[in-house]
Amino acid sequence: MSAPDPDPLARERAHLAASRAALRAMREDVQALDIRDVTANWVNAVVLERQIEERIKALADLAHTPLFFGRLDYRPTTQQGQRFYIGRRHVHDAAGDPMVIDWRAPVSQPFYQASRKNPQDVRLRRRFGYTGGDLTAYEDEHLDDPAEAETTSKLLQAEIERPRVGPMRDIVATIQPEQDEIVRSGLTGTVCVQGGPGTGKTAVGLHRVAYLLYAHRERLARTGTLVIGPNRSFLQYIEQVLPALGELEVKQATVDDLVAHVEVRGTDEAATAVVKGDARMAEVLRRAVRSHVTPPTEPLVVVRGSRRWRIPAYELEEMVRELLDRDIRYGAAREALPQRIAHAVLVRMEQAGEAPDDRVQDAVARNAAVKAAVKAIWPPVDPAKLVLRLLSDAAFLAAHAEGLLSEDEQKAVLWTKPPRSVKSARWSAADAVLIDEATDLVARTPSLGHVVLDEAQDLSPMQYRAVGRRCSTGSATVLGDLAQGTTPWATESWAEALRHLGKPDALVEELTAGFRVPREVIAYASRLLPHMSPGLAQVKSVRESPGSLEVRRAAGPGDLDAHTVAACVDALGNEGSIGLIAADARVPAVADALTAAGMPYLSPGEETTAASRLTLVPASLAKGLEYDYVVLDEPAAVVDGEPDERTGLRRLYVALTRAVSGLTVVHAAPLPAQLT
Numbered sequence: 001m002s003a004p005d006p007d008p009l010a011r012e013r014a015h016l017a018a019s020r021a022a023l024r025a026m027r028e029d030v031q032a033l034d035i036r037d038v039t040a041n042w043v044n045a046v047v048l049e050r051q052i053e054e055r056i057k058a059l060a061d062l063a064h065t066p067l068f069f070g071r072l073d074y075r076p077t078t079q080q081g082q083r084f085y086i087g088r089r090h091v092h093d094a095a096g097d098p099m100v101i102d103w104r105a106p107v108s109q110p111f112y113q114a115s116r117k118n119p120q121d122v123r124l125r126r127r128f129g130y131t132g133g134d135l136t137a138y139e140d141e142h143l144d145d146p147a148e149a150e151t152t153s154k155l156l157q158a159e160i161e162r163p164r165v166g167p168m169r170d171i172v173a174t175i176q177p178e179q180d181e182i183v184r185s186g187l188t189g190t191v192c193v194q195g196g197p198g199t200g201k202t203a204v205g206l207h208r209v210a211y212l213l214y215a216h217r218e219r220l221a222r223t224g225t226l227v228i229g230p231n232r233s234f235l236q237y238i239e240q241v242l243p244a245l246g247e248l249e250v251k252q253a254t255v256d257d258l259v260a261h262v263e264v265r266g267t268d269e270a271a272t273a274v275v276k277g278d279a280r281m282a283e284v285l286r287r288a289v290r291s292h293v294t295p296p297t298e299p300l301v302v303v304r305g306s307r308r309w310r311i312p313a314y315e316l317e318e319m320v321r322e323l324l325d326r327d328i329r330y331g332a333a334r335e336a337l338p339q340r341i342a343h344a345v346l347v348r349m350e351q352a353g354e355a356p357d358d359r360v361q362d363a364v365a366r367n368a369a370v371k372a373a374v375k376a377i378w379p380p381v382d383p384a385k386l387v388l389r390l391l392s393d394a395a396f397l398a399a400h401a402e403g404l405l406s407e408d409e410q411k412a413v414l415w416t417k418p419p420r421s422v423k424s425a426r427w428s429a430a431d432a433v434l435i436d437e438a439t440d441l442v443a444r445t446p447s448l449g450h451v452v453l454d455e456a457q458d459l460s461p462m463q464y465r466a467v468g469r470r471c472s473t474g475s476a477t478v479l480g481d482l483a484q485g486t487t488p489w490a491t492e493s494w495a496e497a498l499r500h501l502g503k504p505d506a507l508v509e510e511l512t513a514g515f516r517v518p519r520e521v522i523a524y525a526s527r528l529l530p531h532m533s534p535g536l537a538q539v540k541s542v543r544e545s546p547g548s549l550e551v552r553r554a555a556g557p558g559d560l561d562a563h564t565v566a567a568c569v570d571a572l573g574n575e576g577s578i579g580l581i582a583a584d585a586r587v588p589a590v591a592d593a594l595t596a597a598g599m600p601y602l603s604p605g606e607e608t609t610a611a612s613r614l615t616l617v618p619a620s621l622a623k624g625l626e627y628d629y630v631v632l633d634e635p636a637a638v639v640d641g642e643p644d645e646r647t648g649l650r651r652l653y654v655a656l657t658r659a660v661s662g663l664t665v666v667h668a669a670p671l672p673a674q675l676t
């Protein structure tokens with residue numbers, strides 16, 4: 001046993017200073033690189049220079065981001081009793097010895113996983129607390145001391161409650177064991193995470209990407225990674241997390257962005273969108289695309305020089321049948337057909353004693369008669385025009401929907417006033433997904449290496465398919481909460497969703513510990529659960545914050561705006577961000593009331609700053625977002641804003657679960673009965 005350290009904090013600060021100096025030296029080394037001798041040409045030099053610039057950027061020492069946040073001391077018997085500092089990036093000294101280890105490295109894993117039950121050879125785990133950029137505190141767990149009492153980390157609590165300004169931040173310092181398991185699960189498997197509000201699904205998904213990029217950098221650099229979120233404001237909210245972890249190459253998109261083949265200007269009735277989003281539409285489209293193939297009835301005659309070569313109809317038909325039977329895209333088959341025909345011609349030439357070479361084969365494939373035959377047998381299909389016809393031409397739809405869609409369902413998807421052209425059509429979001437499916441039937445959509453799909457519960461089967469084809473040869477992280485499904489087609493079961501995604505073997509994990517919402521607030525919101533998602537467990541909040549919930553009643557509807565504004569004024573008395581959530585229909589009135597009171601406010605997605613902390617959030621955009629304090633205006637209006645009660649209650653559940661530190665509910669109308 002070594003003697004107790006008289007001033008541990010000073011020693012840790014010294015290590016921080018030394019690590020910073022080492023990082024500076026690493027940066028200076030890169031800056032001093034002279035590439036004149038090693039680059040053969042100008043292009044090489046430009047590429048190398050860019051890489052060097054990126055490396056310099058990656059080695060920046062951000063004053064407000066702690067360089068390390070943890071320390072592991074191994075037992076003397078393992079890792080030679082080594083001590084590792086865990087941080088956001090790897091730092092080494094002049095001799096190449098590590099000063100800080102990347103949180104994603106295998107030796108860092110016990111920082112997240114080791115417990116008294118399974119210490120994983122760790123003797124001491126130390127967590128560091130920072131104020132600004134200064135190391136100001138630490139917390140120790142002696143994992144080999146059975147007598148030491150199990151306590152919840154105060155630093156974790158402080159980290160969660162640290163007031164929010166600006167976009168979402170990373171959680172590397174405090175990833176929990178069950179979260180870490182998902183973060184570090186392998187690249188080849190798809191993981192689906194079911195978790196109630198604030199259980200860290202989004203955080204886990206983003207950290208998993210960072211981990212996978214570390215562990216499989218080259219492969220993913222080649223194939224690409226993508227994070228899919230429900231809307232722009234959500235993507236803006238999360239966009240800083242990966243760059244803060246040093247990952248700058250991950251793309252972000254909504255599902256609508258992925259399928260933007262046409263301009264979306266129209267909307268569908270719920271019943272129509274449900275049918276258009278149903279997986280049976282995929283089969284309707286498949287049939288419709290393949291219906292363009294017309295089996296040949298005439299022989300094909302190819303003239304070359306003085307000779308004529310004849311391919312009989314039955315032989316052409318065989319080629320067509322063979323191409324149709326294979327899992328090959330319509331467009332690829334269309335390209336293969338002329339080559340098949342040319343091959344048949346060449347066989348005949350050989351039989352006639354000619355010795356054609358490869359150039360002849362290509363020439364025959366490009367022969368006008370062959371081209372004309374292919375055009376007649378296998379004409380090009382324009383995906384948007386095909387969908388336009390399906391939705392306009394009742395007979396065409398009926399022919400391909402036979403046995404799949406009922407008459408009523410067919411009626412539901414048909415346009416009452418068919419548009420004249422693809423350009424003039426008022427395409428809906430669901431139509432764009434149909435066009436994406438048709439596009440993929442014609443030409444295979446390239447697959448990425450890994451896709452994170454957040455708020456997945458809201459996708460239709462056809463949307464799952466659209467996402468699935470973008471990771472058909474890669475893997476996915478699917479994140480969602482069945483209780484927060486608010487679309488008419490929201491999924492009721494992950495098994496079904498994963499089937500549509502094309503990943504039926506995905507592992508489904510559940511997160512149950514709630515980090516965002518205080519206990520009192522989650523208990524209040526969970527009263528809705530039995531009425532909208534029976535069977536789903538209530539989130540267990542890790543945080544007790546008495547006094548975090550307040551319900552205020554206005555004397556009458558005329559007083560509601562004033563009460564809501566007053567609640568915002570009170571909330572602004574606290575530090576951090578304030579979200580004022582109101583039913584979409586109430587937003588204009590609430591906005592006017594704020595303006596009249598001289599209170600500036602932001603829209604979701606606009607970054608909160610110390611000077612501007614209040615955001616007015618329509619209930620329909622609240623999903624995935626969070627604020628230190630939330631004022632919820634008129635819950636009954638939030639419920640009434642949806643087409644049915646269950647969706648209304650789910651929307652309310654989302655709105656009630658956005659607060660980190662406090663929720664004030666303001667109402668004039670009676671509260672929904674399920675809440676009281």
Ligand SMILES: Nc1ncnc2c1ncn2[C@@H]1O[C@H](COP(=O)(O)OP(=O)(O)OP(=O)(O)O)[C@@H](O)[C@H]1O
Pocket residue numbers: 159160169170171174175176179195196197198199200201202203204481484515516623624625626657
């Ligand atoms: N291990 C953790 N340490 C610190 N903070 C955490 C941890 N896990 C989650 N959080 C925080 O809890 C909050 C909620 O996390 P997140 O938004 O990822 O939850 P979610 O499950 O996606 O929620 P929702 O279902 O509402 O979208 C965030 O502020 C996140 O940073």
